[in-house]
Amino acid sequence: MLRLAIRNLFQSRARLVITAGGVALSLLLILTLDAIFQGVERQVSAYIDQSGADVFVAQQGVRNMHMASSSLPAAALGQVEAVPGVGSVTPILYVTNVVSIGDSRNVAYVIGLPDGAQAGGPARTVAGRGLPRPGEAIIDRSIALKAGVGLGDEVKILGRAFTVAGLTTGMVNLVSSVAFISMEDFRQARAGSDAVSFLLVRARDGVPPADLAARIEDQVGGVTAQTTAEFAAGERRVIRDMSTDLLAIMNLVGMLIGLAVMALTTYTASLGRRAEYGVLKALGARNADLRLTVVFQAMLSVALGFTAGLALTFLLAALVPLTGANLLLLVKSDSLVKVGVISLVIAGASAVLPVVQIGRLDPAQVFRGGLGR
Amino acid sequence: MTTATLDVQHVSKVYGDGETQVRAVQDVSLTVGPGEIVLIMGPSGSGKTTLLSMLGALLRPTEGRISLNGEDLTAAGEGRLPGIRLRHFGFIFQDFNLLSALSALENVAIVAQLAGLRNGAARTKAAGVLEALGLGKRLNFLPEKLSGGEKQRVAIARALVNDPALILADEPTANLDSKIGHEIMQVLRRIAKEQGRSVVIVSHDQRIKDIADRVLWLEDGRFKELVTMAEDPVCRMAVERENGISAMWDGDTYYFCSRGCRAEFLENPAEFAHPKRP
Numbered sequence: 001m002l003r004l005a006i007r008n009l010f011q012s013r014a015r016l017v018i019t020a021g022g023v024a025l026s027l028l029l030i031l032t033l034d035a036i037f038q039g040v041e042r043q044v045s046a047y048i049d050q051s052g053a054d055v056f057v058a059q060q061g062v063r064n065m066h067m068a069s070s071s072l073p074a075a076a077l078g079q080v081e082a083v084p085g086v087g088s089v090t091p092i093l094y095v096t097n098v099v100s101i102g103d104s105r106n107v108a109y110v111i112g113l114p115d116g117a118q119a120g121g122p123a124r125t126v127a128g129r130g131l132p133r134p135g136e137a138i139i140d141r142s143i144a145l146k147a148g149v150g151l152g153d154e155v156k157i158l159g160r161a162f163t164v165a166g167l168t169t170g171m172v173n174l175v176s177s178v179a180f181i182s183m184e185d186f187r188q189a190r191a192g193s194d195a196v197s198f199l200l201v202r203a204r205d206g207v208p209p210a211d212l213a214a215r216i217e218d219q220v221g222g223v224t225a226q227t228t229a230e231f232a233a234g235e236r237r238v239i240r241d242m243s244t245d246l247l248a249i250m251n252l253v254g255m256l257i258g259l260a261v262m263a264l265t266t267y268t269a270s271l272g273r274r275a276e277y278g279v280l281k282a283l284g285a286r287n288a289d290l291r292l293t294v295v296f297q298a299m300l301s302v303a304l305g306f307t308a309g310l311a312l313t314f315l316l317a318a319l320v321p322l323t324g325a326n327l328l329l330l331v332k333s334d335s336l337v338k339v340g341v342i343s344l345v346i347a348g349a350s351a352v353l354p355v356v357q358i359g360r361l362d363p364a365q366v367f368r369g370g371l372g373r
Numbered sequence: 374m375t376t377a378t379l380d381v382q383h384v385s386k387v388y389g390d391g392e393t394q395v396r397a398v399q400d401v402s403l404t405v406g407p408g409e410i411v412l413i414m415g416p417s418g419s420g421k422t423t424l425l426s427m428l429g430a431l432l433r434p435t436e437g438r439i440s441l442n443g444e445d446l447t448a449a450g451e452g453r454l455p456g457i458r459l460r461h462f463g464f465i466f467q468d469f470n471l472l473s474a475l476s477a478l479e480n481v482a483i484v485a486q487l488a489g490l491r492n493g494a495a496r497t498k499a500a501g502v503l504e505a506l507g508l509g510k511r512l513n514f515l516p517e518k519l520s521g522g523e524k525q526r527v528a529i530a531r532a533l534v535n536d537p538a539l540i541l542a543d544e545p546t547a548n549l550d551s552k553i554g555h556e557i558m559q560v561l562r563r564i565a566k567e568q569g570r571s572v573v574i575v576s577h578d579q580r581i582k583d584i585a586d587r588v589l590w591l592e593d594g595r596f597k598e599l600v601t602m603a604e605d606p607v608c609r610m611a612v613e614r615e616n617g618i619s620a621m622w623d624g625d626t627y628y629f630c631s632r633g634c635r636a637e638f639l640e641n642p643a644e645f646a647h648p649k650r651p
Contacts, residue, residue, distance in 0.1 A: 001483070001486075001487075003475075003479065003483075003492075004472065004474065004475060004479075004483060007474035007475055007479075008474045010474075011473065011474040275470070276470075276472050276473070279466070279470040279472070280472075280483075280487075281455070282429075282431055282458070282464060283458065283459065283464060283484055283487070283531070284455045284456065284457075284458040284459025284460070284462075284484070284487055284488070285455065285459075285487050286455045289487065363431050364426040364431040364432040366431070366464075366466065366470065367422045367425055367426050367431070367466070367543050
C-alpha cells in the first residue's frame with residue numbers, strides 16, 4: 001500500500017509540485033524568520049562578544065546595552081581597578097544614535113573610547129586607524145560602502161562632524177552598526193559630564209571572570225558586574241523577548257498557510273482517488289490499509305516540502321550576504337526540530353478529513369458506479 | 374484453491390422504510406456449484422446489482438442467509454468481511470476499475486499483498502497469473518497504455534490472484550467490442566471449467582448466454598424464469614435447452630445451436646458425443 005501512496009503522489013506531478021511547493025514556502029517563511037532572528041541575536045551581541053573584556057561593569061540593575069542606559073560615576077573606575085584580580089579597566093561611553101552621511105542616516109551604537117583603550121575598540125579594522133583620535137570616527141565598512149564614503153570623508157555623529165579614520169567589519173546587524181569616536185568628543189557632545197557608561201574589565205591571568213565579577217559587585221557599590229558571556233546573553237535575551245510574540249505569530253501564519261495548502265491538496269488528491277479506494281475496499285482492503293496510504297502520502301508530501309523548504313532556506317542564507325544586506329540568516333537545530341514538528345502536525349491534520357471519508361466509503365457502491373467515476 | 378458452493382436462501386433486501394420503502398430483492402434463493410457459470414440477467418432496476426453486492430459480501434441482506442461452503446456470510450462480523458472478500462471472492466467490474474497509478478503487475482500484486490503475501494512473492498504470483506492470461510509482455514504497462522481487453526484481463530488476473538472459489542463479474546463485456554468480449558467470455562469459461570471456480574455474472578449481454586450453464590432472469594427483485602443451458606457438442610456454443618434444437622443418441626439428449634450443427638452431429642454422433650454434457 002505504501003507503493004500505491006508513492007505512485008499516487010508522483011503520478012500527478014502538478015499536484016505534487018503545488019503540495020510540496022506550498023508546504024516548502026510556508027516552512028521557508030517559518031525557517032527564514034527563525035534564521036533572521038537567530039542571526040540578529042548573534043549580530044546584536046557582536047560588539048560585546050568581540051570587545052576583549054572579561055567582565056562588563058554597568059550601573060546597578062543594567063544588564064545589557066540595547067535600549068538601555070548606564071551611568072557610572074568617574075570614581076567607579078578607581079574602585080574597580082582596586083579590586084584584586086583586575087588586570088585593566090577601560091571606561092567607555094555608549095549611546096544609540098545615528099551616523100549621518102549625506103542624506104543617509106544609519107542607526108549605530110556610538111562608543112566613546114579613551115586614549116589607548118585596551119578593550120571595547122574595533123575588533124577587525126580593515127582600513128585606517130584602530131582607535132579614534134579627537135575629531136575622528138571609525139565606522140563599519142558596509143555603512144561606508146553603502147553611502148559611498150571612505151577614509152578622510154566626513155560623517156556626522158551626535159550632531160558633530162567627524163573625519164572617517166578607520167573602517168571595521170563584523171559588528172553590523174540588520175538595524176544598526178557600531179561607530180567609534182574618542183571619549184573626549186563624546187563627552188563634549190554630552191555636555192562634558194565625567195560619568196562613563198560601562199567599565200570593561202580584563203582579568204589577570206588565571207582569574208575566572210565569574211569570580212572577578214562577583215568580587216567587583218561585593219567591593220564596589222552601585223554596580224552590576226557580569227561576565228562578557230552573561231552580558232552578551234542578556235543582550236540577546238532582549239532581542240528574543242522583543243521577537244517572541246512576532247515569531248509566534250509568524251510561525252502560526254506559516255503553519256496555517258502550510259496546513260491550508262496541504263489540507264486542500266490532500267483532500268482533493270484523496271477525493272480524486274475515491275473510486276480507487278472504494279475498489280480496494282470492495283476487493284478486501286481494510287480501512288486501516290487505506291488510511292495508512294493516505295497518511296503516508298500526506299507525510300511524504302510534507303517531507304518533500306520540508307526538504308525543499310530547508311534547501312531554499314539554506315540557499316537564501318547563502319545568497320543574502322552576497323546582496324550586501326547586513327543580514328545574517330542562522331539556521332539552528334532547534335529551528336529544524338520545531339519546523340519538523342510543525343510539518344508532522346500539518347501532515348497529520350491534513351489527512352484527518354480524507355481518513356474520515358475513507359472510513360465512510362461504502363464498498364458496495366463499486367457496482368453502482370457511485371464512487372465518483 | 375478450494376472449490377465452493379454458494380448457497381443463497383430466501384434473501385431479501387429492503388431499502389428505506391415506510392412509504393419510501395423499496396424491496397430491491399425479494400425472497401431469492403440460488404445455489405451455485407463448483408465450476409458452474411450462472412448468468413443473471415434482467416432489466417435495469419431489477420435488483421441485479423443489489424443481489425451481486427450481497428453475494429460478494431459487500432451488502433448485508435435484510436432477510437435470508439448467504440453461505441459459502443456452509444459458512445454463513447450474513448452472520449460474519451463487519452471486521453471479517455474484508456478478509457472474506459479478499460480470500461474467497463474475485464471481483465470483475467464493467468469499468469475494469471484498475472488503479473491508474475500502478476502497472477498491470479502492481480494492480481494484481483497489491484491484492485495478493487493485501488491477503489498477506491510479501492512483496493516479492495506477490496509480484497511473482499501476479500506475474501504468473503498475468504502470463505497465463507497472455508499479458509506477459511504487458512506487466513509493467515500502466516492501465517492507460519492497455520487496450521480495453523487487456524485491462525479486463527488484468528482485472529481478471531486481479532480477481533484470480535488470491536485463488537478465490539467464486540468469481541463475481543458485473544457486466545464484464547459491456548465496455549468491450551464483440552471480438553474482445555468473446556475472448557473475455559472464453560477466459561471466464563476456462564476459469565470455471567478448467568479451474569473449477571464458480572462464476573456468477575450479471576450482464577445485459579446476450580452473448581454471455583453462450584458460456585453460461587444457467588441463465589436466471591431477475592425482474593422486480595425476483596427470479597422469474599430459469600433457463601438451463603447445454604453445450605452444442607459440435608460447435609461448443611451454449612444453447613438454451615428449452616428452446617434448443619435437440620437430437621437423441623445412445624439414450625442421451627443433445628442440444629444444438631442450429632440445424633446445421635444437428636445435421637453434422639447426426640452424420641457421426643460418436644465423434645461429437647464425447648465428452649458430452651448432461
